[in-house]
Amino acid sequence: MKSTLIKDIYRNSALYLNQEIEVSGWVRTLRASKAFGFIELNDGTFFKNIQVVFEEGLENYAEITKLTTGTSLIVKGILAESPGAKQPFELKAQTIVVEGECASDYPLQKKRHSFEYLRTIAHLRPRTNTFAAVFRVRSIVAFAIHQFFQERGFVYVNTPLITGSDAEGAGEMFRVTTLDLNALPRTEEGKIDFSKDFFGKETNLTVSGQLNAETYCMAFRNVYTFGPTFRAENSNTARHAAEFWMIEPEIAFANLEDDMELAEDMIKYIINYVLEKAPEEMAFFNEFVDKNLLERLNNIVQSDFERVTYTRAIELLEKVKDQFEYPVEWGTDLQTEHERYLTEQVFKKPIFVIDYPKDIKAFYMRMNEDQKTVAAMDLLVPGIGEIIGGSQREERLEALEKRMKELGLKQEDYSWYLDLRKYGGTHHAGYGLGFERIIMYLTGISNIRDVIAFPRTVKNAEF
Amino acid sequence: MKSTLIKDIYRNSALYLNQEIEVSGWVRTLRASKAFGFIELNDGTFFKNIQVVFEEGLENYAEITKLTTGTSLIVKGILAESPGAKQPFELKAQTIVVEGECASDYPLQKKRHSFEYLRTIAHLRPRTNTFAAVFRVRSIVAFAIHQFFQERGFVYVNTPLITGSDAEGAGEMFRVTTLDLNALPRTEEGKIDFSKDFFGKETNLTVSGQLNAETYCMAFRNVYTFGPTFRAENSNTARHAAEFWMIEPEIAFANLEDDMELAEDMIKYIINYVLEKAPEEMAFFNEFVDKNLLERLNNIVQSDFERVTYTRAIELLEKVKDQFEYPVEWGTDLQTEHERYLTEQVFKKPIFVIDYPKDIKAFYMRMNEDQKTVAAMDLLVPGIGEIIGGSQREERLEALEKRMKELGLKQEDYSWYLDLRKYGGTHHAGYGLGFERIIMYLTGISNIRDVIAFPRTVKNAEF
Numbered sequence: 001m002k003s004t005l006i007k008d009i010y011r012n013s014a015l016y017l018n019q020e021i022e023v024s025g026w027v028r029t030l031r032a033s034k035a036f037g038f039i040e041l042n043d044g045t046f047f048k049n050i051q052v053v054f055e056e057g058l059e060n061y062a063e064i065t066k067l068t069t070g071t072s073l074i075v076k077g078i079l080a081e082s083p084g085a086k087q088p089f090e091l092k093a094q095t096i097v098v099e100g101e102c103a104s105d106y107p108l109q110k111k112r113h114s115f116e117y118l119r120t121i122a123h124l125r126p127r128t129n130t131f132a133a134v135f136r137v138r139s140i141v142a143f144a145i146h147q148f149f150q151e152r153g154f155v156y157v158n159t160p161l162i163t164g165s166d167a168e169g170a171g172e173m174f175r176v177t178t179l180d181l182n183a184l185p186r187t188e189e190g191k192i193d194f195s196k197d198f199f200g201k202e203t204n205l206t207v208s209g210q211l212n213a214e215t216y217c218m219a220f221r222n223v224y225t226f227g228p229t230f231r232a233e234n235s236n237t238a239r240h241a242a243e244f245w246m247i248e249p250e251i252a253f254a255n256l257e258d259d260m261e262l263a264e265d266m267i268k269y270i271i272n273y274v275l276e277k278a279p280e281e282m283a284f285f286n287e288f289v290d291k292n293l294l295e296r297l298n299n300i301v302q303s304d305f306e307r308v309t310y311t312r313a314i315e316l317l318e319k320v321k322d323q324f325e326y327p328v329e330w331g332t333d334l335q336t337e338h339e340r341y342l343t344e345q346v347f348k349k350p351i352f353v354i355d356y357p358k359d360i361k362a363f364y365m366r367m368n369e370d371q372k373t374v375a376a377m378d379l380l381v382p383g384i385g386e387i388i389g390g391s392q393r394e395e396r397l398e399a400l401e402k403r404m405k406e407l408g409l410k411q412e413d414y415s416w417y418l419d420l421r422k423y424g425g426t427h428h429a430g431y432g433l434g435f436e437r438i439i440m441y442l443t444g445i446s447n448i449r450d451v452i453a454f455p456r457t458v459k460n461a462e463f
Numbered sequence: 464m465k466s467t468l469i470k471d472i473y474r475n476s477a478l479y480l481n482q483e484i485e486v487s488g489w490v491r492t493l494r495a496s497k498a499f500g501f502i503e504l505n506d507g508t509f510f511k512n513i514q515v516v517f518e519e520g521l522e523n524y525a526e527i528t529k530l531t532t533g534t535s536l537i538v539k540g541i542l543a544e545s546p547g548a549k550q551p552f553e554l555k556a557q558t559i560v561v562e563g564e565c566a567s568d569y570p571l572q573k574k575r576h577s578f579e580y581l582r583t584i585a586h587l588r589p590r591t592n593t594f595a596a597v598f599r600v601r602s603i604v605a606f607a608i609h610q611f612f613q614e615r616g617f618v619y620v621n622t623p624l625i626t627g628s629d630a631e632g633a634g635e636m637f638r639v640t641t642l643d644l645n646a647l648p649r650t651e652e653g654k655i656d657f658s659k660d661f662f663g664k665e666t667n668l669t670v671s672g673q674l675n676a677e678t679y680c681m682a683f684r685n686v687y688t689f690g691p692t693f694r695a696e697n698s699n700t701a702r703h704a705a706e707f708w709m710i711e712p713e714i715a716f717a718n719l720e721d722d723m724e725l726a727e728d729m730i731k732y733i734i735n736y737v738l739e740k741a742p743e744e745m746a747f748f749n750e751f752v753d754k755n756l757l758e759r760l761n762n763i764v765q766s767d768f769e770r771v772t773y774t775r776a777i778e779l780l781e782k783v784k785d786q787f788e789y790p791v792e793w794g795t796d797l798q799t800e801h802e803r804y805l806t807e808q809v810f811k812k813p814i815f816v817i818d819y820p821k822d823i824k825a826f827y828m829r830m831n832e833d834q835k836t837v838a839a840m841d842l843l844v845p846g847i848g849e850i851i852g853g854s855q856r857e858e859r860l861e862a863l864e865k866r867m868k869e870l871g872l873k874q875e876d877y878s879w880y881l882d883l884r885k886y887g888g889t890h891h892a893g894y895g896l897g898f899e900r901i902i903m904y905l906t907g908i909s910n911i912r913d914v915i916a917f918p919r920t921v922k923n924a925e926f
Contacts, residue, residue, distance in 0.1 A: 003716055005684075007616055024716045025684070026887050044684035044715070045616050070887040074716070099716070100858070100888035108886075123879040124886065126682035135679070139619040146609050153470055153508050156602040160917040161624070161691050162637075162706050164924035174625075174639045174661070176668065178695045181655055184644060192644055198637070198695055198705065199924035205639065212917060212926060216598070219589035221468075221488070221507035228624050228691065232641045232661055242661065243625050252507070253466055253487045253537070253562070395563065416586040416926055423571075423587065424489050424533040425563035454623045454675060461627035461662035463675060463879055 001076070007046035009079065013089055016079045023050060023091060024074040024099065026127065029110065032065035041073065041091075047133060047280040051082065054093040063098070069109060070102030070127070115450055122454050122463055130288070133281035134451055137274060138439050144273035145226060145247055145435075148266055154249065155220040158227060159209030164201050165413060172232040173204035174242075205230035210248050210430060211364070211417050214393065217250035217428055218420050224249040226435070236458050238447040241436065243456040250430035256366075256375045256392040259429035260352050263379055263388050264305045266433075267350070271297050274442055282442075290444030296383055297442070303349040308342070310334075310356045310373065316346055333360045334378075339385035350381045363407050364417075365391040366427075367399055377431070384441050390431025397421040464539065470509035472542065476552055479542045486513060486554060487537040487562065489590065492573065495528035502527075504536065504554075510596060510743040514545065517556040526561070532572060533565030533590070578913055585917050585926055593751070596744035597914055600737060601902050607736035608689060608710055608898075611729055617712065618683040621690060622672030627664050628876060635695040636667035637705075668693035673711050673893060674827070674880050677856065680713035680891055681883050687712040689898075699921050701910040704899065706919040713893035719829075719838045719855040722892035723815050726842055726851050727768045729896075730813070734760050737905055745905075753907030759846055760905070766812040771805070773797075773819045773836065779809055796823045797841075802848035813844045826870050827880075828854040829890075830862055840894070847904050853894025860884035 003024040009016050025043030032038070032054075039052040052075050054064060067073075077093040107113075107121050108128060118125040125131040149156065162176050178198040179185065185193040194202045209225040216223045225248040233240060249266075251258060275282055275297065286293045308316075317328040317338050326335040334342075334353070343351050355373040358365070365374035375392035394400040400421060404411060411418065439451040449455040454463045466487040472479050488506030495501070498519050503512040515538050517527060530536075540556040570576075570584050571591060581588040588594040612619065625639050641661040642648065648656040657665045672688040679686045688711040696703060712729075714721060738745055738760065749756045771779075780791040780801050789798040797805075797816070806814050818836040821828070828837035838855035857863040863884060867874060874881065902914040912918040917926045 005616060024889070044618075044682055072716075072887040072889045099890070100884070102887040103885045106886050123678035123882060124682075126679055132682060135620070136618055136683070138621075139613075139617075142619050143609055143613045146606055150602075150606045153468060154602075155507075155599055156605050157598070157916055158601075158605075158691075158708060160706060160919055160924070160926070162693075162919050162924055165926070172641070174641060175644075176637045176639060177644075178635070178637060179644075181638075181640075181642075181644070181647060198697075198921065199919065200922040201924065203924050215586035215926075216589055216916065219507055219587075219595060220599070228621075230625075234661075243623060245621060253535075419586060421563070422566045423569050424535040424565040426487070426535045427562070453620055453679065456623055456625050456662065458661065459663040461623070461625055461664065461666050463623070463628070463678075 003043070003074070005045040006041075006043045006048070006050050009050060009089070010046055010048060013079070017081060017089065018078065020076065020078055020094070021091070022074060022076045023052075025050075025072065027067055027069055027071045027073060027102075029069060030065075030067055037065055039073070041075065044132070047129070047136070047278075047284065048087075051087050051090040052077070052093050052096075053090050054096060058093065058096060060096065060098075064096050067098065068102050068104065068106065070106045072099040072102075073097065074099055115447065119449055119455075126453075129284065131450070133278075133284050134439070134443055134445060135453065137278050137281050137443055138451060140274055140277050141270055141439060141442065142226070142435070144270050144277075145266070147273075148269045149224045149249065152222065154222040154224050155216065157209075157213055157216045157223050157225050159206070159212035159225050161206050161228060161230075162199070162203050163206045164199060164203050172234075173207060174230050174232045176203045176205060207231060208248065208432065209246070210250065210432065213248055213250045213430065214420055214428070215416065217252050217430070218425070221252045222249070234458055238449075239437070241448050241452060241455050241457055244448070244452070245435035247433045247435060248430060250428065252426045252428045254392075254429045255427055256354060256377055256429055259390050259392060259431055260305070260307065260354075260377055260379075263352075263377075263390065263431055263433075264350075267379070267388075268301050270438065271301050271442070285443050292383075293444045300350055300381065305379070306347045306349060306351040308347070308351055308353055310353055313338075313342055313353050316342065331357050331359065334386075336385040339378075339380045340382070343380040343385070344382045348382070350379060352377045352379055358403075361391065363403050363409060364393050364400070366394045367403065375429075381441065384437070387437055387441060388431050388433050390429065392427065392429040395421060395425045395427050397425070466506070466537070468508040469504075469506045469511070469513050472513060472552070473509055473511060476542070480544060480552065481541065483539065483541055483557070484554070485537060485539045486515075488513075488535065490530055490532055490534045490536060490565075492532060493528075493530055500528055502536070502538075504538065507595070510592070510599070510747065511550075514550050514553040515540070515556050515559075516553050517559060521556065521559060523559065523561075527559050530561065531565050531567065531569065533569045535562040536560065537562055578910065582912055582918075589916075592747065594913070596741075596747050597902070597906055597908060598916065600741050600744050600906055601914060603737055603740050604733055604902060604905065605689070605898070607733050607740075608729070610736075611732045612687045612712065615685065617685040617687050618679065620672075620676055620679045620686050620688050622669070622675035622688050624669050624691060624693075625662070625666050626669045627662060627666050635697075636670060637693050637695045639666045639668060670694060671709070671711065671895065673713065673895065676711055676713045676893070677883055677891070678879070680715050680893070681888070684715045685712070697921055701912075702900070704911050704915060704918050704920055707911070707915070708898035710896045710898060711893060713891065715889045715891045717855075717892045718890055719817060719840055719892055722853050722855065722894055723768070723770065723817075723840055723842075726815075726840075726853065726894055726896075727813075730842070730851075731764050733901065734764050734905070748906050755846075756907045763813055763844065768842070769810045769812060769814040771810070771814055771816055773816055776801075776805055776816050779805065794820050794822065797849075799848040802841075802843045803845070806843040806848070807845045811845070813842060815840045815842055821866075824854065826866050826872060827856050827863070829857045830866065838892075844904065847900070850900055850904060851894050851896050853892065855890065855892040858884060858888045858890050860888070
């Protein structure tokens, strides 16, 4: 007999009522008297448990009453209505087989544990309500993102993680090597001989798939990446991890406005999808993690996102600059406090800030006519600040070469990127969404370590 | 006016016939006389081109006639039926705007190029028919895999890529470090001081997410990974890359038979999905890459996959051992020639070979009662041999510890993995599918370098 999944029982209980079924899962709680007992059993397929009722007639009744939290069981019985109780049905056990006992030093006893402690048992924490909800939502959102793009005909591209180019220049990178560090090969000049390394040259872990994605954008028109990305920044904050996942769509024959429309549609699609597919988890977060979560998300879905230029944003911020820790001045990057003020206090909804000064943005962003700003956009949302950063790309070969020269970038390092402008280039745009950041936003979880199964941060690569 | 996608025109031509529409894309071919001309325009959203007809009345007629392959255009016109022609409709151009010219040294001229040459221009090759088809199929199959598992309630887990454990012991790994190789920190004993490295210890790129995935399996019951994996093997073959993607489902309360059923269902689901969603691309592969492709795939969908024990497989192979290059003997691993003989000549359909000798399989596979074989399975398919490898996992703590001891594995390195057997363990199983291998199988493409956008192999990390 195959086990019925608890999710299926909840979603289609009429199918199973008064039937004999088998369920299998793990004991969350167990209480028993001399004559009967109750088990809250969870099988991992659903946020809620099923209640198992067992009576002293069971052959192994005494054994069952002594079982502890975490034990795995296979239960056969009749699914019966449970009138007046908290749960709509319960399983009246006919047999209970102990599949795997749980040692008495099991760290996940009934009491509440701190998130800090649970990080030290990252292999067990998905068995708790909070982390079961977080990682189910993470899975559902990943699929929502794929479905959003696939429905629109976008081609999913796997850009390489090991990279021989330092093209983005977007921060510190991890070196990848197979050289024996205890016997590094040397050239005649005494330098390390990377021609002996696996790839025949220096290689690192990528910080962005964008430049590679642009090559496929010029073939498939609309593409997206969704894969891991790395930053070797020595910053121990709640928002930074050394290894995280990014989504980077890239669209051809598209300008900054098209880019913003895509980002807005995507955010709303994700929120609607997760509210529909994980209502129990989202209700849990709203109750136990962030009481304003559902209100905030519903507000976003119903808003038309605002557009405001960077220059106008600075004007708005300068009016109240005394209330900020960081200075506000045209030419400086916005800090989270500035971003949150704009989206929470001024506009009270998500806003795109556009047309940033060229000097605080990347070389590939399209120069505006004023020659001072570029066609960049950051999406700011209440409660968090920046969640997406994107731009229209510089498709004009001369303008791109000029900007690279200003910044001291060598053309030969970017020859394939420049080829895209030589051979039938088009105006195009794209953006990056940090996957963990959207998960934090959707769940209210405030530390990135709690939305990554096995987080990698400074001095931490456990499991 | 927004461009209509060529895919939408082909799929719903009735909607657009006799309407004024705009399309934008790249010139594949152009031929013109003094009075009129034809452009085959491709916009990347569909395998086929749209035919644009333009006449001398166009303001920039002379300019247009001189355009070359690769140029990007924006065309407005009326979609008209094209009676008796190869294509069902054509776009009668009213205006043609040149978006981006294509330099005369464009490498993708009309003539056929070798796959070897096209690898050197990996940033441009998706603009060819073959690679457009390969990478669209890759995208579609990725989504099919997600959808298959999500429909069944599986939770998608992102296992870490940077790993501090060498747990699988499955081969050579890439080191990840931020240490300055020219000034390596040393301990008092003169060893390299990895406590100074980013993660405070030695780290590598993962070779498998399985052990991490098992931890989530014991929480969510059914999980899968789908992410990059790395092998630093110095093998320059058509089937090996240093960076590739893997799918690793893991299912609880499941035995080897459940594992095989899941694998069979998944393979059939993928094939059906790609045949339905990419019929043009699949017909192209069948015509130009492998004339037996569709027949072979249809045969698989209609087959019940066979099961045969390793011991029986060896008996079958020994009968004809003279025809093989490699020896056949109980206790040795099967070579591709053996696998293909079994699936192509003996059974003429996909087969699962099960119950391999323990000594040629990994430590975590479940010991059979004979104490000589383990509950492993490899799925062999005609035309390629092994495509999936899996096993039931050893869930019995004592048996696992015994096997680890035999193999000299230190328990302290696997404490979290052993915890899964101490705290409510269940019987469970899983398998690994190499993503590129299934793409090769579905397209008939024989070199892994041609199904990865920017392949990483020995001495090669370009782009």
